[in-house]
Amino acid sequence: MKTLLSAITQGNRARFAIAGLFAAALVLSAASARAEDASGSSAGSPTSPVEEFSQQLEAFQRSVPDLNQSIQDSASTIDSVTDAEKARAEIDKLRATVSGLLGAVSDNGPVSQLGVKALDHVRTKLKALAAETRYKPEERLFLIDQWRKLEAETQSANKELDDARVQFAGLLQTLQQNEDFISELLEIRQAEKALEVIRHLTRDIRDASTQLNKLIGGIKPPGA
Amino acid sequence: MAGAVILGAAVVLFRPTSDVGYVEIKTVPVAPVTQTALYIDSAKLAPIKQGSAILQERVGTLRLQADGLAGALAPLCDIVVKRNRITTVTISVLERPPRCQCRFSGADAAHACVS
Numbered sequence: 001m002k003t004l005l006s007a008i009t010q011g012n013r014a015r016f017a018i019a020g021l022f023a024a025a026l027v028l029s030a031a032s033a034r035a036e037d038a039s040g041s042s043a044g045s046p047t048s049p050v051e052e053f054s055q056q057l058e059a060f061q062r063s064v065p066d067l068n069q070s071i072q073d074s075a076s077t078i079d080s081v082t083d084a085e086k087a088r089a090e091i092d093k094l095r096a097t098v099s100g101l102l103g104a105v106s107d108n109g110p111v112s113q114l115g116v117k118a119l120d121h122v123r124t125k126l127k128a129l130a131a132e133t134r135y136k137p138e139e140r141l142f143l144i145d146q147w148r149k150l151e152a153e154t155q156s157a158n159k160e161l162d163d164a165r166v167q168f169a170g171l172l173q174t175l176q177q178n179e180d181f182i183s184e185l186l187e188i189r190q191a192e193k194a195l196e197v198i199r200h201l202t203r204d205i206r207d208a209s210t211q212l213n214k215l216i217g218g219i220k221p222p223g224a
Numbered sequence: 225m226a227g228a229v230i231l232g233a234a235v236v237l238f239r240p241t242s243d244v245g246y247v248e249i250k251t252v253p254v255a256p257v258t259q260t261a262l263y264i265d266s267a268k269l270a271p272i273k274q275g276s277a278i279l280q281e282r283v284g285t286l287r288l289q290a291d292g293l294a295g296a297l298a299p300l301c302d303i304v305v306k307r308n309r310i311t312t313v314t315i316s317v318l319e320r321p322p323r324c325q326c327r328f329s330g331a332d333a334a335h336a337c338v339s
Contacts, residue, residue, distance in 0.1 A: 092308075095308045095309070096308050098308075099244070099245075099246070099308035102246060102280075102310075103244065103246075103280050106246060106278045106279055106280040107270065107277045108270075108280055109280055162274075165278055166276075169248060169278050169310055172308075172309070173312075176309055176310065176339060
């Protein structure tokens with residue numbers, strides 16, 4: 001029994017000794033780790049403050065040229081040709097066509113001037129016939145009747161020119177107004193694009209700001 | 225039909241080759257023939273019939289004038305003519321001197337009519 005008790009006591013001592021050695025090893029290991037952290041000399045650690053700072057700095061520096069490029073790209077986007085420009089070019093073409101027509105029938109245009117001259121000629125002839133004595137009365141009446149018919153037809157033709165003038169002028173004004181409307185649409189489109197650009201820039205600036213915050217957060221004064 | 229043919233031929237023959245625009249002059253009150261003599265720059269206009277005339281003019285700023293006192297021309301307003309566009313101006317001929325009313329006024333000029 002004494003032998004048995006002695007054996008148990010010796011076994012317990014051995015276990016205590018092993019446990020004590022293990023605990024001492026843990027304490028020493030922790031102390032060694034603290035010492036390494038404090039000196040910052042651990043070469044293999046990927047998240048050391050110096051490296052982290054360096055990474056954040058590089059990320060921030062990379063984001064600045066991107067921001068500049070983004071601003072330049074945005075400006076060129078605003079200046080780019082849109083569909084509204086094409087519509088305006090079409091209206092320009094139509095306007096040139098209507099303008100040509102209006103030019104012919106305008107009050108100082110060639111066709112109108114011809115109409116005025118023709119009517120003047122008919123009226124001059126009628127005046128002359130009224131005072132004419134070379135013809136028999138029935139002959140004179142016949143000639144006057146013929147010239148009066150011609151006068152009526154010339155007046156009718158001039159009236160058609162008047163109508164055409166009003167019509168073409170109205171058409172030109174309509175095209176002008178549509179062009180103005182298209183210009184307004186273009187401005188709205190540009191304003192929308194500008195808004196998109198502002199949103200995009202805001203996002204980029206926010207990202208850059210986050211990078212900067214990380215950079216500042218990575219700066220740890222000695223002893224902190 | 226014949227009128228359309230003549231008009232078509234005239235359009236081809238007299239197609240404007242340089243930069244031109246149009247001035248629409250309306251007179252109020254409407255009369256068969258306006259008695260007031262009007263000028264664009266120094267060129268006298270034909271009497272305006274039925275209160276309306278549409279004139280083809282060179283592109284640029286023109287001065288609409290009327291007969292003033294002592295034979296001098298009285299400026300009424302400036303008219304900005306743009307290529308293939310029509311600028312409308314209404315003239316109140318009852319007033320002395322006649323007064324211009326622009327359909328659209330320019331933003332930068334005090335008294336210029338624009339298209």
